[in-house]
C-alpha cells in the first residue's frame with residue numbers, strides 16, 4: 001500500500017496557506033501561495049510525513065491515493 005498520488009482537493013474547502021504541510025513534509029509540499037506538491041517526489045519515501053500532513057491540515061484539503 002504505497003502512496004502513489006498526492007494532491008490538493010479544494011472541492012469542499014480551501015487551502016488557507018498556513019504552511020503546516022510544508023513544515024511536516026518539506027520534501028513533498030511547498031506553500032508559495034496555496035500548497036503545491038513538489039514534482040518528481042518519490043512518495044513512498046515520505047509516507048509517514050505525508051499522512052501526518054494530511055492529519056494536520058486544518059481544512060482537510062490534502063488527499064492521497066495508495067496502490
Ligand code: SF4
Nearest residue numbers: 015016018019021057
Ligand atoms: S496544511 Fe493544508 S491549509 Fe495549510 S498550507 Fe498545507 S494544504 Fe494548505
